[in-house]
Amino acid sequence: MSKNKPMTNYDEYRLNDDKHWEWHTTFIGRLMQHNYRVYHILDGVFKIAPNLGAIVEIGTGCGALTTYLGLWGLHLNIPVLTVDNVRSTDTDAFLQRLGVTVLDGDVFSTEVYRKIKEFVGQRPVFLLCDGGAKQREFDTWARLLVSGSFIAAHDLGHEFSVENISEWTRTLVTPVMEERWNEMNAQIAIFKVN
Ligand SMILES: C[S@@+](CC[C@H](N)C(=O)[O-])C[C@H]1O[C@@H](n2cnc3c(N)ncnc32)[C@H](O)[C@@H]1O
Numbered sequence: 001m002s003k004n005k006p007m008t009n010y011d012e013y014r015l016n017d018d019k020h021w022e023w024h025t026t027f028i029g030r031l032m033q034h035n036y037r038v039y040h041i042l043d044g045v046f047k048i049a050p051n052l053g054a055i056v057e058i059g060t061g062c063g064a065l066t067t068y069l070g071l072w073g074l075h076l077n078i079p080v081l082t083v084d085n086v087r088s089t090d091t092d093a094f095l096q097r098l099g100v101t102v103l104d105g106d107v108f109s110t111e112v113y114r115k116i117k118e119f120v121g122q123r124p125v126f127l128l129c130d131g132g133a134k135q136r137e138f139d140t141w142a143r144l145l146v147s148g149s150f151i152a153a154h155d156l157g158h159e160f161s162v163e164n165i166s167e168w169t170r171t172l173v174t175p176v177m178e179e180r181w182n183e184m185n186a187q188i189a190i191f192k193v194n
Contacts, residue, residue, distance in 0.1 A: 009158055012185060013185075015185060019184065019185070020184060020185035021035040021036060021037050021184040021185055021186070022035060023035045023185070026064070027039075027064040027067060027068065028064070028067055030062050030063050030064040030067060030091070031061075031062040031064060032062075032064040032065070033061045033062060033064065033065070033130075034064070034065060034154060034186070034187075034188075035184065035185060035186060037183055037184035037185070037186040038065070038154070038186045038188055039068050040183075041177065041180050041181075041183060041186055041188055041190075042068070042072075042152075042188070044177055044180065045126065045150055045152070045176070045177070045190055046072055046076070046126070048176070049124075049126060049148075049150055051124055051148060052076060052078060052123075052124055052125060052126050052149075052150075053078055053121075053123025053124055053125060054078050054079050054080070054081070054119065054120060054121075054123055054125045054126075055069050055072060055073055055078065055079070055080040055081070055125065055126045055127075055128075056080075056081050056082075056083075056116060056119065056120065056125055056126070056127040056128070057069055057080070057081070057082040057083070057127075057128045057130060058082075058083055058107050058127070058128065058129050058130055058131040058137050058141075059082075059083075059084060059107075059128075059129075059130035059131035059132070059154075060082040060083065060084035060087070060091070060095070060102070061084065061130070062088075062091065063082075063088075063091040063094065063095055065128070065130065066080075066082045066095055066100060067094075067095070067098065069082070069100075069128070070095060070098035070099060070100045071098070073098075073099060073100065074098070074099060079099075079101065079119070080099065080100045080101065081100070081101040081102075081103060081116065081119050082095065082100055082101070082102055082103065083102075083103035083104075083105065083107050083112055083116065083131075084103075084104070084131070085104070085105055085106045085107070087102070087104045101119070103115060103116070107131050107137060108133075108136070108140075113140075116141075117144065120144070120145065122146055123146065124145070124146055124147070124148035124149040124150075124193075125145060125149050125150075126149070126150045126151075126152070127141050127145060127149065127150070127151050127152070128151075128152045128153075128154065129141065129151070129152065129153040129154070129160070130153070130154040130155070134153045134154065134155060134159045134160040135153075135159070135160055135161075135164050135165070137153070138151065138153050138160065138165060138169065139165065139166050139169045142165075142169045142172050142173050142191070142193065143168075143169060143172060145193045146193065147193055147194060148192070148193065149192075149193040150176070150190060150191065150192055150193070151173060151190075151191050151193060152188055152189060152190045152191070153188070153189045154187060154188055155187050156181055156182065156187040156188055156189045157182070157187055158187065160189060162175070162189065171194075172193060172194055173191035173192065173193055173194060174191060174192050174194055175189070175190070175191055176190050176191060176192050177190055178190075
């Protein structure tokens with residue numbers, strides 16, 4: 001790669017050295033739209049969040065991260081919901097066997113918004129923003145989650161930045177484990193809801 005040419009997203013995804021881990025490998029046969037370090041970092045969140053009542057993922061994609069979250073749901077004995085506006089029958093059948101509730105639709109539609117809100121209820125949750133508009137997802141949901149919840153956004157530095165969180169939302173959340181957000185090119189920002 002030329003020294004003068006800035007790295008594209010894809011160049012960064014492909015990096016595999018002692019500071020960056022490669023993206024787009026597989027987990028239980030599912031294409032990962034992230035890298036393995038995300039699992040280790042999120043394990044750290046679940047360790048400091050013993051009272052979670054549910055897990056929500058916006059953006060199922062190929063379902064690798066949903067599989068990981070589904071396993072955490074089983075481990076903690078809490079329900080897991082994932083939403084995407086493009087669904088795959090094969091992925092959904094597998095996720096449902098894992099006990100994950102699968103929602104089909106636009107996360108910003110009134111109906112899906114209402115269903116997620118109903119699912120979340122008044123319990124503290126872990127919610128991951130990994131759909132098509134992570135910044136907007138973050139601003140929308142950070143305002144609705146109860147204190148003690150955790151909210152994370154993937155693709156930090158590419159599709160999500162702390163600078164772009166609205167002023168009001170920033171007062172509602174506190175960054176956690178910030179030193180790990182870009183560990184091995186994981187690109188995950190994590191906050192606790194105040
Ligand atoms: C980056 S992928 C998710 C990757 C997945 N979380 C993972 O890491 O394995 C983003 C997904 O968001 C979905 N998406 C985009 N816009 C959406 C919307 N408005 N509502 C629901 N899902 C949406 C896309 O269909 C795509 O599958």
